[in-house]
Amino acid sequence: MIEIQDLHVTVGEKEILKGIDLSIRPGEVHAIMGPNGSGKTTLAQVLAGRIAYVVTKGRVTYDGKDLLAMRPEDRAREGVFLAFQYPVEIPGVSNAYFLKAALNAIRKYHGQEEIDAIDFVSLVEEKAKLLALDESFMKRGLNEGFSGGEKKKNEVFQMAVLEPRFCVLDETDSGLDIDALRLVAKGINAMRGPTRSMLVVTHYQRLLEYVAPDVVHVLVDGRIVKSGDADLARNLEKHGYGWILEEAPRPEAARA
């Protein structure tokens, strides 16, 4: 479903991603772990189309299409979704209006009619229940005054309503208490299916206890230095990132 080849990304003057290769098939959940500053968020943002992040080399193919040539809104309409690490607050635009506008923009792109008002309400109610969000939530300004946990829940809620096919979750577990973490994980798991792929970016293994990944990659200094199964995540939790750095082959060798 998504094929990343030798991706190099520069932010400002600095090269952050130094040749990423990653392939995710339909239905798979991949986790990217790595210490702070390794380039996890840059990878997530560049997949969503952040303009300030300049791709200097490499390519990303999504469903056979050149993802990097697409505008952020078209990526979203084609089914790419990024759950932000730091969702933006937009007072004055209600959650309900925002979500309806997003849903209709996606539907329009696919030649579908705008969603009926009643259908929209029942869709939203169904998905809100999943994340235990109360009614007043839809009337509030988008993320306005939300706690960290509420914002993360809102990201997963949006994902549930928009039903993307490729989900990138950037540190969705950070700042969550255990109850919120369980709800968010439940929301994510409810979306797993044979046609949907996920890339879960996280610093800790915590979320992966609830959302079991098929493949775990370790990102260090802009390169994937190790890939493995869920056990790799547990090892990282136990031993930290230090041993990987020592054991990791030289980047040139890794790509050969």
Add this chain to the structure above:
Amino acid sequence: MAVPVDAKDAYLSEYAAFAKDLDPREPAWLRTARDAAIARFKETGFPPPKHEEWKYTNLGPLLRVPFRTSGAEALDGVLAEHLEPLGFGVLKTSLLTFVNGRFAPRLSYVRYLPRRVRIMSLAEAIEDDPGALEPHLGRYSPPDGNPFVALNAAFMTDGAFIEVPSRTEVEEPIHLLFIHSRTEAPHVSHPRNLIVLGEASRASVIETYAGGASEEYLTNAVTEVSVGAAASLDHYKMQREGDRGYHMGTMAVRQARDSQAACHSFSFGGLLVRNVVHTLFQGEGGDLRLNGLSMTSGAQQADNYTRIDHATPSCTSIELYKGILNDRSRGVFNGNIFVRKEAQKTNARQTNKNLLLSQEAWVDSTPGLEILADDVKCNHASTIGQLDENAVFYLRTRGIDEEAAKNLLTYAFASDVVNQVRHAPIRIKLDQLVLARLPRGASLTERVAG
């Protein structure tokens, strides 16, 4: 080509003719006030470009147009259906319409009113009951500070007079509609409104200023308001002048003890616009909300000057003015809160926020506090910024295109001023006006806020 006449001399010589034609039965005090005002104007004239209060406002283009007070006759008939877009949908209001500054009874109606409430044209009040005007007219907005106020005081002939007796509530808003309709030569109207609310009374007044897009004209309006003890006023100014219209508007408010006033100024139209609001607390416990929103584009300039005079203790004023400027338009915010020595326990907050949508747009923001009392809670804040790129990106990652995302954020910026409006139909109308003025076309079509 005609030789340009000095604007000041033109107004002075027109006043001489105007005064000759005045109704000889007009009360002496009013005639004296007119003469004093024109004498004052003769002394000061129009401000030179470097004048402290006018340095950000280039009056040049306005002074080059030979506006005349005479020749108010509209060349085209104004029909009731022309006024419909200037109304507020389902909102039931009494309506006083003025065409080129003159009351148009044919286009006006007064709905049911509680006993002894008076809504009438100022011309009628001058003729029938000048005694009711004398204690107020010209006293809240004296002609000494501002040449346009002085000209209004000299030339005023019509406008609205609203009087609400004590302990009376006027439920439905009163809409005062001032429209410019095509005239033979460039016309200036000098509407003067007087609103007097008795003790513990309540009323809502809307002033709308509108005109066609093709003509140069000047509206030089003054509104004087007295809010009695424990009385409550909601006031809305909808400035929707035509694209080539000029608007000089002053509003002066006096608040007695425990009174409440919420004054909203929405400024959309006009080529050069100046909205001035001066308020004065004259008793303890007064409460004032001052809200403003300006949206400009093209070569428009909209200036907002506000002055809140805390002369008495324990009053609260909360001011929020926002500007949205596109293209090469300009704007001024100049806010002054004056807390006198006696005005202990004052609570004053002033906020001015500006959103620049283009590189060429320009705003001068000068917030100000002058505090002579020592036991007060006052603060002010002023910001000038652009759309948040992070927010634009966030919306785009949800499938909303870049134009729509920018529109949505611009709308959101305006919404907290719009949401201060108590009457839902007025809020809905304002939403439409804001949406229609978004720079990238009306890609948003419905109410966005919760």
